[in-house]
Structure formats: C-alpha cells, structure tokens
C-alpha cells in the first residue's frame with residue numbers, strides 16, 4: 001500500500017464504523033470461568049531479563065499434556081497462554097508452536113485456551129520480519145516514537161492501532177489464531193493508550209481526528225463549538241503543558257474532543273477485531289485489557305471508556321490495585337464498582353484472584369477475592385493462579401471456593417443483578433473535572449456498598465432507560481447535557497426518586513456554565529445551594545445535599561486523576577446520603593441486611609427458576625458475623641417456598657426459617673465467615 005492509499009483505507013474504516021451489527025456471543029463465556037495464565041513467551045522472558053535460572057525447563061513443562069490434566073483436576077477450565085508478544089511470527093515461532101501443541105492437549109481435557117496478543121513491537125526482530133513496521137510505531141507530538149512504559153523495556157515500541165498497516169498485521173494474527181492455533185479466545189493486551197504526552201499523533205491519528213470532528217458536527221456545529229468550521233489545519237492539541245501546569249479541568253473544546261476521539265478509536269478498533277472473529281468462528285471469544293479502573297478518569301488518561309469499549313467483546317481485564325480487604329482504619333477496599341459495571345453491560349471481568357500478582361497482602365487472601373468475584377462477577381472467578389510446572393498452586397481455601405463455584409453453576413448461571421438505585425457517572429463530569437465528578441460518584445457508591453443498598457453504576461447512554469430503578473443519584477456530576485437533564489426530569493415525573501449533590505448540572509456537556517443549573521427546576525430553587533432540600537416533584541421526589549463531606553481529603557484537582565482506596569473511608573455525612581436515598585425510594589428498597597459495615601451484599605434473580613440470590617461477603621474475614629437479620633421484599637404474585645444458605649467456608653446446606661409479613665420476607669443468617677450464598681425459592685401464585 002502506498003502511504004496515500006493506506007491513509008484512504010484508514011479514513012474509510014473510520015467513516016464506515018458502527019455499520020456492523022453486533023455478532024452473536026459464544027455461550028460458553030457465561031457458563032462459568034476459572035482461568036489460569038502463562039502468556040509470556042520464552043523469547044520475552046529472556047529478552048526482558050530477571051527470569052529464574054530454570055525458566056527454560058519450567059516454561060516447557062508448563063505446556064505439557066500432564067499440566068493440562070492437572071489444571072483440569074484443579075477446576076481450571078480456561079488457560080490464557082502465549083500467542084504473539086511482538087517479536088515477530090518467525091522470532092516467536094518455537095514459542096507459538098509450543099502454544100499450539102498445548103491447545104491440543106488442553107482441548108483433549110475439555111479446557112479452553114486463549115491466545116495473548118500484545119501491542120508492542122520488539123524492534124530488534126520484528127522490524128526485520130515486517131519492514132513496514134517502523135512506520136506503525138506510535139509517535140508523540142514531537143514525532144518521537146513511544147516506548148513501552150517500563151523504563152527497563154525500551155526495546156518495545158508501541159504500535160498504533162489506527163495505522164492500517166498494523167491493523168492488517170492484526171488481521172493476519174486473528175486468522176492464524178482462529179484457523180491454525182484453534183484458540184477459543186483471543187486476548188488483546190494494551191487496549192488503552194499511555195497518558196499524555198505519550199499519546200500517538202501519527203498522520204493516521206491526526207487525519208482520523210479531523211474525520212471524527214467532521215462526522216460529529218455540522219458546519220454550524222463546528223462554529224458553535226470552536227468559532228470556525230475549517231478543520232484542515234486542526235491538529236491534536238498538545239495537552240502536556242496544561243497537565244504540567246497543574247490544571248484540574250479540561251475546558252478547551254478541542255482537548256475534550258481529542259479525549260473522546262481517542263476513546264472512540266480504541267473502541268472502534270476493538271469492534272473490528274470482534275467482527276472479524278465473529279465471521280471466522282462465532283464460538284471464539286474476545287477479551288481486551290483496557291486495565292479498567294473506576295478510581296481513575298480512564299478515558300482522559302488512557303483512552304479507555306467502558307461505555308464505548310464494552311459494546312464489543314466478552315471479557316475485559318482490570319489490573320486495578322484495589323484488592324479486596326478491610327483495613328485497620330475501617331476502609332472497605334474492593335473491585336465491586338468494576339464488577340458491577342461490566343456485568344451490567346453483559347460481560348464479565350478478568351481480575352487477579354490468585355497467582356503472583358497482588359498476593360503479597362495477607363489482608364487480601366485468595367478466598368476473599370474469590371468470594372468477591374463469586375458475588376459480583378457474572379460466572380467468572382477470574383485468574384485464580386499462574387500455570388506452573390506442577391499445574392497450579394492454590395490454597396486449600398481457594399480449592400474449596402473453586403469447587404463450590406462449579407457445584408453451584410446451575411444456581412449462579414443466567415442471573416441478573418437486581419438494583420434499586422442507579423449512580424450516574426457522566427462522561428463530561430468524571431473525565432474533565434474528576435476532582436468533583438469522580439470523587440462524588442465514588443464516595444456515594446462507597447456509602448451504598450457498605451450500607452448494602454442494591455445499586456448499579458449507570459453511564460450517560462443509560463439515562464433514557466432508568467425506569468427499572470427507584471432512585472437516581474447524581475453526585476457532583478457538574479456537566480450534563482440538556483437531553484440528560486430532560487431524561488432525568490421524565491424519570492422523576494413518572495415517579496422516580498432523585499438525589500442530587502453539590503454542583504451537579506451547573507454546566508452543559510461542553511462544560512459551559514448555564515444561566516441556571518439544569519436540575520434547578522426539579523429542585524424548585526437555584527443550585528448549588530447551601531441548604532439541603534427534600535421536595536415532591538411530579539409523581540417523584542427530589543432530595544438535594546449541598547456537599548458530600550470526605551473523611552479523607554481527596555487529592556488536589558488534576559487532569560489525570562486518581563481517587564483510590566486510600567480515600568475510600570465513608571463520608572462524614574454517610575448517614576445523610578443514605579437517608580436521602582431511603583426517603584427518595586419511599587422506604588421501598590427491596591433488600592436490607594443488618595450487619596457491620598465490613599459486610600457487602602449483591603442481590604440477583606434467576607428468572608427461569610423464580611429464585612432470588614443474596615450473596616454476602618465479609619471483608620473483615622477474621623471476624624465472623626452471627627445472626628445477620630435480612631428483609632427481602634416478596635415480589636408481587638409470588639409466595640415464599642424455601643430459604644437455604646450454603647458456603648464454601650462450611651459443609652452442608654442449611655435451611656432457614658423465613659416469615660412473611662406485609663409483603664416482606666424476614667429471616668436470619670446464623671453464620672457468615674467470608675462468603676455465604678442465600679437462595680430464596682419462590683413460587684407463582
């Protein structure tokens with residue numbers, strides 16, 4: 001391809017995006033996943049350095065028929081192994097051949113195998129095999145190539161996914177992975193960019209950015225947005241100076257659109273890999289690693305926007321450091337947010353629930369992380385360990401949890417989380433002013449997690465579909481569009497409850513200050529206000545809280561923001577937040593569990609069998625909880641048949657006596673060590 005022709009192909013890909021209908025998903029991805037991994041090729045271990053002296057021997061042993069059998073015996077049913085790291089198909093040929101043989105061994109045991117595809121290019125071997133590849137490198141605003149992040153790995157250049165040449169190479173890998181390797185899943189690492197200034201501005205990114213703007217706006221829209229309509233000389237805006245200056249907010253409209261373009265581009269490329277996989281073999285699943293982390297404004301930082309990315313694929317990775325634990329100063333650390341969001345979007349999350357990553361913390365043992373995944377993920381226990389020459393190393397507790405998971409697959413399969421409350425994370429608020437939007441949403445979510453209020457995290461595009469919730473929480477979401485404000489008003493008009501805090505809706509989605517806050521009419525007064533408010537509006541209710549008072553001072557406002565578990569202590573006015581939700585819901589929250597704030601719950605329903613599932617997780621696992629009182633609303637047209645509790649922490653299935661009074665089922669859970677699964681069997685009347 002000539003450069004000009006390649007540019008055209010790239011532009012065409014942008015213009016025709018979104019035309020493909022979503023492909024059918026492979027059913028096995030929702031049938032129960034227990035994953036182990038060994039995705040680094042031997043070539044990489046050697047070139048990186050720091051491997052063990054026995055790595056050659058171990059690496060080969062990990063890919064034998066005996067290990068496939070041992071993994072199966074341990075309850076593992078998916079292995080993610082090496083496919084192409086980035087050295088070139090010839091340079092990695094021996095590694096790839098070992099992986100291909102392992103796929104055969106694993107398939108004989110009934111295991112599924114995923115193939116890892118990295119997005120860095122190892123110059124020393126790859127460029128000789130792919131002479132065009134130096135042009136596929138990501139380049140920063142000064143035209144300098146962008147390395148892999150690790151300072152010790154500067155032999156790795158990052159490839160630009162928007163470059164048609166690299167895209168063509170990935171197409172070749174996808175064909176090979178499906179047709180020759182017989183993988184059941186392809187895993188794309190680095191489905192995210194680095195942070196500014198290490199963000200690609202190659203000629204394809206620049207041209208596609210202009211096309212993105214042309215597609216997004218009319219000529220009049222461009223003038224309204226930028227003051228002019230001519231895009232020919234518009235370039236991706238340098239953002240590093242603003243970040244270095246310590247700014248806390250993205251006001252510049254071109255910078256806002258650059259963030260959106262980058263996120264849209266990653267999602268679009270991911271959708272193209274998905275479409276090709278679906279055409280080649282619809283039983284092959286797609287996983288990506290955007291390194292999802294809801295403690296960060298990931299679209300601005302890393303071009304990762306779950307709203308867009310999760311339109312495609314089956315699994316996403318989170319390597320977020322929030323390993324389940326209960327800290328000495330009373331903070332509950334969890335990945336509950338990520339699990340909830342991904343599950344609501346129809347996928348499940350890969351996390352490290354065991355293995356070499358994140359196991360150093362004795363406050364976060366594998367069985368607690370497995371308990372969290374069992375409760376909040378959809379039929380996926382994550383990566384339970386590394387593949388070793390002996391198969392896999394698991395603690396006795398982890399073995400019990402994996403066995404429990406397999407024994408209860410029919411109960412856990414095909415369920416849906418049941419939530420009464422939706423917490424909004426608006427893109428223009430969380431991404432462009434994270435010290436307000438990200439902090440507000442996170443602290444409110446933390447209160448709901450620790451008070452065991454059933455909630456979902458919702459995004460901008462979910463606002464028209466709020467009717468399944470009783471309450472919407474808009475916590476310091478300062479930038480909302482007119483359409484979003486109108487959708488919220490309709491929700492309240494039809495009887496929904498609304499809890500608003502702080503500066504919510506004072507800006508438009510372009511972050512332009514409104515004459516009057518968008519939600520002022522619903523509140524019946526100007527916002528923000530120093531005075532709390534509760535009022536009936538239409539058939540619904542509106543509560544306003546002037547401020548969520550953090551117990552730990554959040555970091556200074558910054559464009560690249562992190563609001564992690566160090567700050568997740570319950571807000572000082574935690575009770576005020578909860579009381580507003582209760583009031584807005586008219587006291588109709590469908591489940592209540594009386595337990596310490598170290599206990600969380602997830603509530604779900606299996607419609608096919610009329611069963612309700614209550615998962616309880618005790619993050620303070622050293623202190624068992626006794627006689628937790630539970631109240632569950634009995635759904636209309638249903639009668640209670642039986643309640644039972646089971647746990648991997650103890651043997652047997654215990655029947656619980658439940659009473660039904662005024663439409664409420666009441667019972668007590670006698671023991672909660674780390675995890676209990678309560679099933680409430682109903683029957684139709």
Ligand SMILES: [Zn+2]
Pocket residue numbers: 138139160161162163200201202203204205206
């Ligand atoms: Zn590029």
